Amino acid sequence: MPSTTFTYRVRYAETDQMGTYYNARALEWFEMGRTELSRTMGLPYTEWEQRGIFMPLIEASVKYRGRAAYDDLLEMTVSAGVEGRTRLKFSNTVVHAESRRPVCSGWTMHALINREGVPQRIPDWVLALGF
Amino acid sequence: MPSTTFTYRVRYAETDQMGTYYNARALEWFEMGRTELSRTMGLPYTEWEQRGIFMPLIEASVKYRGRAAYDDLLEMTVSAGVEGRTRLKFSNTVVHAESRRPVCSGWTMHALINREGVPQRIPDWVLALGF
Amino acid sequence: MPSTTFTYRVRYAETDQMGTYYNARALEWFEMGRTELSRTMGLPYTEWEQRGIFMPLIEASVKYRGRAAYDDLLEMTVSAGVEGRTRLKFSNTVVHAESRRPVCSGWTMHALINREGVPQRIPDWVLALGF
Amino acid sequence: MPSTTFTYRVRYAETDQMGTYYNARALEWFEMGRTELSRTMGLPYTEWEQRGIFMPLIEASVKYRGRAAYDDLLEMTVSAGVEGRTRLKFSNTVVHAESRRPVCSGWTMHALINREGVPQRIPDWVLALGF
Numbered sequence: 001m002p003s004t005t006f007t008y009r010v011r012y013a014e015t016d017q018m019g020t021y022y023n024a025r026a027l028e029w030f031e032m033g034r035t036e037l038s039r040t041m042g043l044p045y046t047e048w049e050q051r052g053i054f055m056p057l058i059e060a061s062v063k064y065r066g067r068a069a070y071d072d073l074l075e076m077t078v079s080a081g082v083e084g085r086t087r088l089k090f091s092n093t094v095v096h097a098e099s100r101r102p103v104c105s106g107w108t109m110h111a112l113i114n115r116e117g118v119p120q121r122i123p124d125w126v127l128a129l130g131f
Numbered sequence: 132m133p134s135t136t137f138t139y140r141v142r143y144a145e146t147d148q149m150g151t152y153y154n155a156r157a158l159e160w161f162e163m164g165r166t167e168l169s170r171t172m173g174l175p176y177t178e179w180e181q182r183g184i185f186m187p188l189i190e191a192s193v194k195y196r197g198r199a200a201y202d203d204l205l206e207m208t209v210s211a212g213v214e215g216r217t218r219l220k221f222s223n224t225v226v227h228a229e230s231r232r233p234v235c236s237g238w239t240m241h242a243l244i245n246r247e248g249v250p251q252r253i254p255d256w257v258l259a260l261g262f
Numbered sequence: 263m264p265s266t267t268f269t270y271r272v273r274y275a276e277t278d279q280m281g282t283y284y285n286a287r288a289l290e291w292f293e294m295g296r297t298e299l300s301r302t303m304g305l306p307y308t309e310w311e312q313r314g315i316f317m318p319l320i321e322a323s324v325k326y327r328g329r330a331a332y333d334d335l336l337e338m339t340v341s342a343g344v345e346g347r348t349r350l351k352f353s354n355t356v357v358h359a360e361s362r363r364p365v366c367s368g369w370t371m372h373a374l375i376n377r378e379g380v381p382q383r384i385p386d387w388v389l390a391l392g393f
Numbered sequence: 394m395p396s397t398t399f400t401y402r403v404r405y406a407e408t409d410q411m412g413t414y415y416n417a418r419a420l421e422w423f424e425m426g427r428t429e430l431s432r433t434m435g436l437p438y439t440e441w442e443q444r445g446i447f448m449p450l451i452e453a454s455v456k457y458r459g460r461a462a463y464d465d466l467l468e469m470t471v472s473a474g475v476e477g478r479t480r481l482k483f484s485n486t487v488v489h490a491e492s493r494r495p496v497c498s499g500w501t502m503h504a505l506i507n508r509e510g511v512p513q514r515i516p517d518w519v520l521a522l523g524f
Contacts, residue, residue, distance in 0.1 A: 023191065024156065056149065067248075316411060322455045
């Protein structure tokens with residue numbers, strides 16, 4: 001199963017008045033993970049869209065495991081696989097880069113559609129990337 | 132189980148280049164629902180925090196069921212209940228206000244902590260609100 | 263000069279770890295103001311886009327005047343006018359609804375373009391709205 | 394005047410249904426610039442806050458100069474200087490990293506306050522960083 005790991009820092013914008021990252025931002029981070037992984041696999045997601053394949057979320061699940069404040073250095077590991085003939089699933093785990101303390105983890109499930117919104121089977125060129 | 136229903140409009144900021152609401156915004160909407168419900172139940176969440184009780188998410192689940200564009204009028208129904216002695220669960224359903232077409236649904240699970248981050252049992256004054 | 267006034271509450275998502283609204287959110291609020299004003303003037307901005315007129319920002323200015331925390335009830339006044347033959351300017355003022363303490367104020371300047379991004383003069387049907 | 398330059402990519406979350414970055418996100422990017430610059434100057438902004446100095450915005454100005462889509466590689470240059478004895482001003486310019494096409498530019502003006510919100514003169518240790 002393809003996977004990649006990268007680090008990033010928490011933006012001030014991503015914190016809230018509880019002094020930790022705002023819960024919805026985890027999903028924004030998961031999206032960064034998909035972007036990084038598709039690039040690592042050799043075909044950035046921008047090119048998927050140029051080829052007419054879009055990958056909207058149909059489901060998301062997040063477990064919040066610990067705090068993360070502004071400028072904390074976080075490390076995400078993201079992996080991906082197919083689910084049947086029409087869906088892709090990405091799994092994300094975020095920890096503090098140095099202490100390895102957990103921050104959040106979860107997954108997103110995606111349908112594949114064309115420009116008109118019609119569901120598509122997973123194209124061969126997606127499977128060929130190694131999903 | 133306490134619940135409330137209200138309408139709101141999609142902000143331009145909440146859309147993305149796919150022309151629908153960005154996935155993470157669903158969790159921001161769910162938070163609006165918790166805010167509305169706590170007010171309806173007679174004790175706005177701001178007062179919870181003033182009493183020293185905070186309600187961080189420990190888990191979230193979202194199902195994306197349909198598109199919603201800028202300025203669409205949406206209707207959310209949110210309900211809540213206790214899970215054991217230490218957790219609250221809120222459930223949210225969002226549909227287009229007129230057509231009733233589904234937009235998204237899901238739930239968030241919350242721990243209760245004090246200012247120092249120490250887990251708390253659900254206070255009596257929370258239970259008394261009708262959870 | 264057309265104007266309108268409305269109230270709204272600060273979302274938890276809009277706060278940051280300084281305990282007040284995050285600075286970029288002011289621009290998101292200003293957008294809510296434009297949405298409300300265009301509706302009040304009789305032609306919601308969604309219909310502008312359906313008629314092929316888009317209104318991207320070319321400049322924005324914000325003055326931050328005071329704090330606003332989660333769930334604070336704010337009141338925005340927004341007004342609009344033409345600038346030459348090709349630009350619209352919206353001005354926004356946000357205060358605490360009860361205390362009238364200032365929160366922020368500013369303006370956004372907009373060009374008008376068509377679907378292809380080509381600059382347009384202000385259409386007669388926009389001027390007829392009362393700008 | 395201290396300055397630094399770095400690159401970053403547009404997140405999907407940062408786009409809107411016009412197919413370009415949402416206007417408020419420019420201010421979130423400017424904040425990334427301040428974070429990078431303070432680190433480059435030898436004292437990350439997190440340490441400013443630990444020393445009891447906070448730097449809220451009192452004014453912001455943004456000029457929107459061109460489009461940027463999801464995953465575009467952008468380059469920001471950010472510089473900073475003092476304004477009188479109590480204010481810091483940061484200036485930001487964002488261009489497409491390869492084509493040098495402009496994206497946005499602007500500046501933010503900041504007051505310095507302590508934990509209690511009381512305005513402070515610029516501390517010597519801030520001036521010593523090279524502002």
